[in-house]
Amino acid sequence: MKELMYWNAISEAIAEEMARDDKVFVIGENVQESPFLATKGLVQKFGSDRVMDAPLSELAIAGATVGAAMAGYRPVCDLTFADFIYCAADEVLMKAAQQYFIHNGEVGVPCVFMGVAGGGFGNGPEHSRIPAAMVMHNPGLKLVLPSNPYDAKGLMKAAIRDNNPVCFFFHKKCMPMKQEIPDEEYIIPLGKAEIKRAGTDVTVVATSYMVNLALEAAKQLEGKVSSEIIDPRTLVPLDIDTIIESVKKTNRVVIIDEDTECCGVAAEIAQQIIERAFDYLDAPVSRLCAANSPIAGAAMEKYVIPQLPQVIKAIETAAGL
C-alpha cells in the first residue's frame, strides 16, 4: 500500500497503461508539465513522442485523437479544463461518439478525453463547468466521474482499455485528497456503482465531488438520518440496478449532482427510478444540482454550486424531516 494524491493516482494509471500497451499515448496542451498534474511525470518515463505537447487547438487535438484511435491507437487526450470540450465539440460529440455507428460497428474509437472539472477555483462561467449531462446526451460516449484517488486510478485504467471514447472528468476539489492505493494492479470496471456508505432511511445518489460532500453530510446527520450514499462512478454506463435496489430498501431518494439542473444528470436518474421503483417511493424523488445559471465566479460561485449546508438540508428533506 502507498498513499497517493488524486492526480497522482490518475498519472499512475496512465503510466501503467502506457507501459503495458505501446498504442497508448497522451496528447494535449501542456501535458508534459501538466497544469493540473494528472499527466505530470509521464514525459520523463515515456518521452515526448508519447506525451505530446500540442498546439493550442482543441479541434486538432480532439480530432487527431479520434483519427488515431480509429487507426488503431489508444490516445488519452487531455482537454485541460473539461469546459474546453465545448471547443472540441464537433470532434468529441459528433465524431468520437458516432464513428462506430457510422462504420456499421466495424471501427471503434478507443480513446479518453480527460479534463479537470467543476467549481472550487472561482474562475467563473468558462472554467468551472462539469459538462456531464451534455456527454450523457450524446450516445456513443462513456462518462467517468471519479470522486477519490482509488476510484480515479482504477477507472482511468478501465477507460483506457475500453473500446469506446470515454470522457473522464476529474474534479478540482478532489485535488487535495490522498488515499491508500494497493501496490497490485486493479481495475474498476465502467458501469459499477459503489455504495460508499450503507444506510436505511434515504438513498443519496451523488456524483463526483458531491460524493464527498454527501459523505460529510451523512456523518453530520448520524443519529438523525441513516443515509445510504451511492456513487455511480460512471454515468455512462449507469449502474441503475444498484440505485433501484437501494431505493426499494429506503423508499426515499435524493440525487446530488454538480452539473446544471435543467435536463441534467439528476433528471435522467430520477426518471429511471420513477420508471422502475415508483411503487416503492414514499416521497417524490428529489434533486440538488447547480442552479440554472452560468457558474458565477469568485465569492458568488457558492450560490450556484451546491455546498455542504444545502447537501445536509437536501438529505434531511428527502428523509422526511
Next chain:
Amino acid sequence: MKKLSKQDLLHLYRSLIRTRKFDQLNIRLAAEGKLLTFYHSAHGHEAVGTGAAAVVRDDDYLFIHHRGHGLPYSIVRGIDPKSCVAEHMGKSTGWGGGITGFHAVDKEMGILSSAGTIGSGFVLSAGYGLAAKKNGRGQIAICFSGDGGVQRGQFHEAINLCAAWKLPVVFVVENNGMAWFTPNRDTTAVENVADLAKAYKVPAEIVDGMDILAVYRATEKAVELARNGGGPSLIECKTFRYRSHSEGRPDVSHFEPRSKEEIAAWMERDPIKLFEEKLVKDKVLTATLIETIAREADEEAVAAEKFSFDSPFPDPARLPHMVYAP
C-alpha cells in the same frame, strides 16, 4: 500620423507605470490568497496593450488579451483599474459586478468581452467589426490575442471573413513565443504570425512589442486603414512575459525551467525602461517627474486595494436575474 504632444507622451508613460503597479498589486494579492480567482501577469507585455489601445476612440470595440486581465488595455483609456482589483476580489464594485471571476468587461468603453476560452476573441471581433461597418460611424474593432491563440481555428475563420468583407478589424498579436508551458516553436512551423495574415491577403506588420511608440504608430496606421474602409490588418508585436504563465505556477518550457538568461536579456529591453530613457533624453521626463508618477501610482494602488477590500460582495439574490435579459 498624429503628432504626439508632451502631454500625450506623458499619458502613455503614466499608463505604463500604472499598469505595472496594478499588475504588481494583483500579483501580491494573488500570493496572499486575496484574489478569488487566477491571475495572468502582464509583466513585459505592457507596451502592447497600452500603445495599441491608446489609438482607439471611446466608441471603438476592444477584445482584450488575458495578460494583466484588462489592465494594459483599460488604464490608458481612462478606465479606473480599481474595478479590476475589486472584480478579482469578488466585490460588487468590480467591472463585472463581482460575479465574473476574472473576466474584464466595460460596456461604455467597448470592452464587450475578454478571453475565457481562447479563440472566441477573433470571431467575436469579426462581429464587432460587422456592427461597426453597419453603423457607418467610422468605428473599428481591435482584437488582442497571443501567439498561442492564433493556433485556434477561429483565428483563421475570422481573419478570412474580415478580409472577404473588408471589416474594420485590427488584429494585434502579442507574440511572446510561449503558450502556457509550451514554446510555440514546437507547435507551429510558422515563425511569424504576420505570414499567416498574408495568406488571407491581410496587410501585416511586425513590430518591436517592447517599443510603445512603434506599437502606437503601427496601430495608428492599421486603424486609419480600417476606419477608411480598407479592411483588416494584423500587427504582430514581438514581446516577452517575464513571469510564469499564471501566478503560483511553475515557469517552465515544456517541463524544464525557462532560461534565466533569456528572461534577463528581454528585461534589458524592458518596455518601461526603454520609453523612460527615451523620454528623459527628449527632455519630456525629469527625475522628479518620474518619481512623482511612480509615487502617485503607488498611492493609487494602495487606495484601490483598500477600496476593493472595503467594498461589499454582490447580493447573491441578483444572480438569477443575470441569466436572461428582460
